[in-house]
Amino acid sequence: MIVLGFDTATPATAVALLDDTHPAAAAELRHEPAAGERPGHASQLLALAAQLLATTGLRFTDVDRLAVGLGPGTFTGLRIGVATARALAQSTSAELVGVSTLHALALPAESAAERAGADFGVLAVIDARRGEAFAAGWRGGRAVLEQVALAPAKLARRVAEEGGSWLAVGDGALRFRDDLERAGCTIPTDGSEQHAVSARAVCRLALEAPQGTARDLVVPDYLRPPDAVLASPPKKPSS
Amino acid sequence: MTLILALETSCDDTCAAVVSADGELRSNVISSQGVHDAFGGVVPEIASRHHLELANAVVDDALRRADATLDDVGLVAVTQGPGLVGALLVGVATAKAIAAARGLPLAPVDHLQGHIAANFLRIGADSGAGGIMAPPFVCLLASGGHTLLARVEQYDGFSVLGRTLDDAAGEAFDKGARLLGLPFPGGPALERLARDGDPHAFAFPIARNLDGLDFSFAGVKTSLLYRVRDLGPQDAAAHAADLAASFQHAIVEALALRCEQALEQTGLRRLAIGGGVAANGPLRTRLEQLAVTVGIPPRELCTDNAAMIASAARFVDAQPFPAYLSLDAYASGERALA
Ligand SMILES: [Zn+2]
Numbered sequence: 239m240i241v242l243g244f245d246t247a248t249p250a251t252a253v254a255l256l257d258d259t260h261p262a263a264a265a266e267l268r269h270e271p272a273a274g275e276r277p278g279h280a281s282q283l284l285a286l287a288a289q290l291l292a293t294t295g296l297r298f299t300d301v302d303r304l305a306v307g308l309g310p311g312t313f314t315g316l317r318i319g320v321a322t323a324r325a326l327a328q329s330t331s332a333e334l335v336g337v338s339t340l341h342a343l344a345l346p347a348e349s350a351a352e353r354a355g356a357d358f359g360v361l362a363v364i365d366a367r368r369g370e371a372f373a374a375g376w377r378g379g380r381a382v383l384e385q386v387a388l389a390p391a392k393l394a395r396r397v398a399e400e401g402g403s404w405l406a407v408g409d410g411a412l413r414f415r416d417d418l419e420r421a422g423c424t425i426p427t428d429g430s431e432q433h434a435v436s437a438r439a440v441c442r443l444a445l446e447a448p449q450g451t452a453r454d455l456v457v458p459d460y461l462r463p464p465d466a467v468l469a470s471p472p473k474k475p476s477s
Numbered sequence: 478m479t480l481i482l483a484l485e486t487s488c489d490d491t492c493a494a495v496v497s498a499d500g501e502l503r504s505n506v507i508s509s510q511g512v513h514d515a516f517g518g519v520v521p522e523i524a525s526r527h528h529l530e531l532a533n534a535v536v537d538d539a540l541r542r543a544d545a546t547l548d549d550v551g552l553v554a555v556t557q558g559p560g561l562v563g564a565l566l567v568g569v570a571t572a573k574a575i576a577a578a579r580g581l582p583l584a585p586v587d588h589l590q591g592h593i594a595a596n597f598l599r600i601g602a603d604s605g606a607g608g609i610m611a612p613p614f615v616c617l618l619a620s621g622g623h624t625l626l627a628r629v630e631q632y633d634g635f636s637v638l639g640r641t642l643d644d645a646a647g648e649a650f651d652k653g654a655r656l657l658g659l660p661f662p663g664g665p666a667l668e669r670l671a672r673d674g675d676p677h678a679f680a681f682p683i684a685r686n687l688d689g690l691d692f693s694f695a696g697v698k699t700s701l702l703y704r705v706r707d708l709g710p711q712d713a714a715a716h717a718a719d720l721a722a723s724f725q726h727a728i729v730e731a732l733a734l735r736c737e738q739a740l741e742q743t744g745l746r747r748l749a750i751g752g753g754v755a756a757n758g759p760l761r762t763r764l765e766q767l768a769v770t771v772g773i774p775p776r777e778l779c780t781d782n783a784a785m786i787a788s789a790a791r792f793v794d795a796q797p798f799p800a801y802l803s804l805d806a807y808a809s810g811e812r813a814l815a
Pocket of ligand 1: 588592620622752780781
């Protein structure tokens with residue numbers, strides 16, 4: 239099975255191609271915006287996907303399963319990823335599978351913990367802007383902290399309540415390092431690969447799904463309502 | 478059979494359409510979100526979320542109504558801008574992915590060029606080969622988002638003769654309606670209320686003395702605000718129909734006056750109108766009284782739609798696969814192509 243997977247929930251654009259007969263050989267291409275630069279999701283995503291397919295002599299119609307990170311993350315980025323995945327599915331015979339971006343972020347560290355027989359949990363944290371973090375936690379292959387959008391102090395309290403030792407990864411773990419370290423989390427150094435959402439992990443998670451999801455049910459996990467204020471009812475001249 | 482499949486998601490309508498290579502309208506699907514009224518205006522984030530949920534189903538529907546499949550499509554077209562950038566990006570990402578998956582070319586279309594190209598569509602067997610109107614003509618575009626007078630000499634471009642310096646005409650209608658206590662979107666409600674009123678009961682400014690062919694609707698809106706305030710709640714309610722009729726009259730006159738001047742200046746004898754405000758009855762009547770040929774597309778081709786984008790795509794240099802994979806949307810600016 240050929241899986242094309244991507245994630246656009248963080249400022250990075252990550253695309254991977256996985257053949258389930260050689261899952262370890264999955265190839266990944268990434269675009270990281272420079273400091274102060276806007277995310278490149280709109281211009282990079284499809285170009286990177288086409289480039290990755292071309293290097294293996296494949297076309298979009300050869301893809302069996304499309305895997306897309308559903309977030310949480312930046313709203314516009316998520317929509318570019320999900321719109322691209324849905325439209326590719328619409329135009330090919332590929333199945334569509336949405337996966338949690340936080341789970342994809344946690345997966346490499348989780349696998350490493352498992353291999354090492356370590357008993358720490360992995361907390362995936364994405365900077366949600368406006369002083370909040372999107373986060374979720376896994377331990378021993380089980381989700382123990384469901385996806386939340388919280389202020390860092392509240393998140394730290396939740397983690398402390400949960401107990402045990404934690405490895406926190408993601409741009410949110412870096413952003414809120416102080417709060418999380420105070421709560422007992424270990425956080426890899428700033429430059430560590432573990433803080434980036436891996437599209438290979440997106441592909442791997444999608445491979446675990448028994449089947450695809452109906453296209454119109456694949457929507458982003460925004461975790462936040464849109465900023466919108468109901469208009470005050472118009473004033474009648476008579477009142 | 479080679480068909481053009483187009484998407485348009487620049488504001489709050491999710492649109493897809495199918496048009497034949499020679500400009501015949503095959504299907505035109507418009508999914509109006511209808512969720513913004515409670516907010517008193519379009520909320521960009523809500524619009525973008527809905528576009529994403531609706532886009533694929535709207536494309537399916539447009540193909541089904543055209544009795545076609547993606548196998549029949551030879552060109553994908555999409556609105557690239559101007560508009561709400563988050564909303565545009567859903568359409569652009571969707572169109573690019575459909576085209577890329579099938580190795581098809583993609584035509585990025587300017588939204589305003591699309592409104593003008595609505596006139597080039599052929600509708601049904603009784604329409605001529607040239608569509609509703611062929612260049613050269615003067616085109617008035619008036620909607621909630623834009624107010625523009627264009628000189629159209631060719632199929633693939635236009636030059637701007639005048640534009641609004643403040644509010645768009647449709648925006649002025651909506652704001653006026655709000656002052657009169659009507660719910661959003663106010664244009665059609667204001668027109669209904671105005672039917673029982675006297676358009677000459679109140680004198681509202683028409684911005685006649687503005688240089689050139691530009692428009693301004695800020696004055697008439699402020700004038701209505703003061704009039705409503707001066708009358709007080711009771712009298713304003715009693716005269717609501719007269720206020721609506723007089724307010725509408727001022728906007729219609731401002732638009733018609735500029736059309737007359739544009740026709741005079743260019744020496745052209747043909748006028749096309751587009752945009753949501755083109756649906757306004759008194760405006761249509763007033764313009765039809767001009768001694769020129771007037772072309773007004775059906776209402777669903779005047780408001781935002783994807784058929785007009787497909788129509789414009791016939792005259793755009795389409796980009797072959799994979800040249801368009803990095804294509805981005807643009808939020809603002811007019812691309813006057815002539
Ligand atoms: Zn428009």
